[in-house]
Amino acid sequence: MSAVPVEWFLVLAALLFTIGAVGVLVRRNIIVIFMCIELMLNAVNLVFVAFSRQLHSMDGQVVVFFVMTVAAAEAAVGLAIIIAAFRNRETVNADELNLLRW
């Protein structure tokens, strides 16, 4: 609304994104890694909404709409994969799920 410049939102989003990225790289539990991915997606959403407000254009919010949809689909499929992998290997530890190794 008032004088919060758009850069602040962007920096916030960047920070959120970084936290999410570090989480992806550092955590061992795949489900938690997934959650960190959702964090990153949300950071992007924040950027879009911020710019939409900045540019007075609804297009940014439409994109957020789509991002959410796709994130939902992705979460569903990803979790299904995790369940299937868990059934096979009895583990959700990223280090142990390394069948694609050379």
Place this chain on the structure above:
Amino acid sequence: MHPATPVSFLWLIPALPAFGVLFNVFLGRRAGHAAVSLVSPGVVGGAFVAAAYAFTRLLALPPGSALAERLYPWITAGTLQVDVAFRIDALSAVMVLVVSGVGFLIHVYSVGYMHDDPDYVRYFTYLNLFTFAMLVLVLADNLPLLFVGWEGVGLCSYLLIGFWYDKDASAGKKAFVVNRIGDAGFLLGLFLLFWNLGGGAHSLSFDEIAAHARQIPAGTVTAITLLLFVGATGKSAQLPLYVWLPDAMAGPTPVSALIHAATMVTAGVYMIARLHFLYVLAPLSMGVVATVGALTALFAATIGLMQNDIKKVLAYSTVSQLGYMFLGVGVGAFSAGVFHLMTHAFFKGLLFLGAGSVIHGMGGEQDMQKMGGLRAYQPITFWTFVAATLAITGIPGFAGFFSKDEILAQAFSSPHGSVWLWLLGAIAAGLTSFYMFRLLFLTFFGECRADEHVRHHIHESPAAMTMPLIVLAILAVIGGYVGVPEHWLWGNRFAAFLEPVLGAPPEAVSAGAATEYLLMGASVLVALIGLGVAYQFYIVQPGLPTFLAWKAQGAYNLIFNKYYVDEIYDLLFVRSTVRLSTWLWRFFDVGIIDGLVNGTAEAVGANSGLWRRWQTGNVQQYAASMLLGAMAILGYFALRR
């Protein structure tokens, strides 16, 4: 020479056997024995009918005419403009009738002979293919197309000689390799000819070569003709490249009859007759041709004397008779050489087919020492064989007499000939008579020396085999009458027919009817001497040959072992070539080429072996790499500003 009359049916003549090939290849297995037995001889018979029709058309035209058909342009490369075109003039008419006619008879014979062979269809495929190639050879309008047919018959010769390749294919290989050596000479001659024909486009057709022949420098003509003759020695089994023909007896007997008696081996003679206008310009080459021919005739006859395998005797006989043909063309008697070619096709084809009948009846036995007295068991085979033997030995009245006699007469009296050539030919004739009657007596007369068990199975051959024998026997008897000497009956119609194409027979140096009759008498005499000696050796005193062989052991062994020519060749040429090629193979093929190919594969493998370690299976590491990459790209764009 009249310009050629264009027609449009000549393509049928080679096309019918080609169709036979396709039929056999694609439908043969499914259509079955009976269909193949009908189609394969049928197409050759059809070719003969077409050839006969062409012949009648040709006769209706004035002498020296030709029927021509141009199918399509084949090579268009700068000054080389060769067409696929066929031509029937007097010479190729004779050839095409002989090839298709005798070929047809042999196809029919093969139906009987090869009846029980599991590869029946493949046999007829090859036989039709051969007929196709041979017809292309004799119908060709130009030298390159002739060479195509030349190579084609060489290939089919390999395929057919090595027909039973699961037993042994080395004879086929030998034939092909030796032929190739000759073909190299042919090609060099062809290139040299093309090179020297002067400016402008060349089709290398025979008409064209004839027109330009005089413009070629004399030395070059000699070189060309000699090189082409090298090709002829390979294809027609003359010294020194004859060695493949005796070994070629490993193939089925009808193959020997067709290829090595009646058709393929005559290609060399035909080629020289075709290019007579070149050869008359090179007296040196003519002399070489005649000498080689005469020497070969004698040389092969001596070896044939002592062989025990019935087919080997006939093989050496073929080499010897081919020598006569070359002697004929070598002294300028082109039509005489072609005449002998024709009669030889009849009687040698008949001899081989008869031998095949004997072998068939004897259950596969080919050693004459195990035969004897077969005239009681195989009367038709016997009587036709007698006809052929009388023909080949030059007994008056039969075909061989007229043709051989004419060659010998020309050898004596032609300006290119000499007494010595005649003498070589005459001695060879005597030997021919001896070994042929030896063969006849050993096989058909006297006590049957076969085992009890074999003897019970000896039978006359089926009709499919005996009919061609009878037809050929008739031809062996009457075939010579088209070419009787000048003052007899109707004169030499054959030579007259061929004269517009081949030119007149050379002017005799020592002319005169008296000389001619003297020579004729001499050849009859040597033939009878041969007969007499053979009679003595094999009927009256059967022990005599063995005794003489023992007495003159050294000579006997030398000749019996074919003068060790194969062994000499092996030592001189074959071993070193094999060693060279083995080394080359090891060095280039295995070392360099395989090394490159396998090495490339191994290098790729080694490289990927290095990089695969990147795939740790750890997804987070992948994510880290992606992040790194993304940052690098962003960094690039950021720093670009």
Place this chain on the structure above:
Amino acid sequence: MSPVLFVILAAMLIVSALGVVLQRSPIRCALALVTTLFVLAVIFLFLDAQLVAALQVIVYAGAIMVLFLFVIMLLNLQQDVRAMAWLGARVVAVLMGSLFLLAAVRFFVYPLAPRLGPGMGGAPPEGFGSTEQLGQRLFTHYLFAFEITSVLLLVAIIGAVVLAKRKLA
């Protein structure tokens, strides 16, 4: 929105995000994520994105996170002895993250942002962020994407069902 409000909301956001990354138990991580989503929704509200904020709560926090919690409970995970990667990986990750953050802010945020558009200060048009306006844009300009997304969702449903199915026999 006043700057003070922004700072408070930002702090809450960061704290809960860190919670997602640093908590040991997956359930606690999930709950931290829910908190993050809520705070984000509030921020959206202050940015005149009412429908998006509502969707954030309903779809993201309400459906997706529930799904996450279902799966965590289904798999009945015991706590891992080591929740995070080894020290070296952690150091590298944090380093890379910091680098990214600094680079992003220095090269993208500050250079790009100020030059764009009418700005945060001015009031947005009437009905900005409302359902009608979003619907307008969605069903005209972005109709094709809308349709495709529905196909995408169909594919995802099928995929999820197939993948998670127990193998018969």
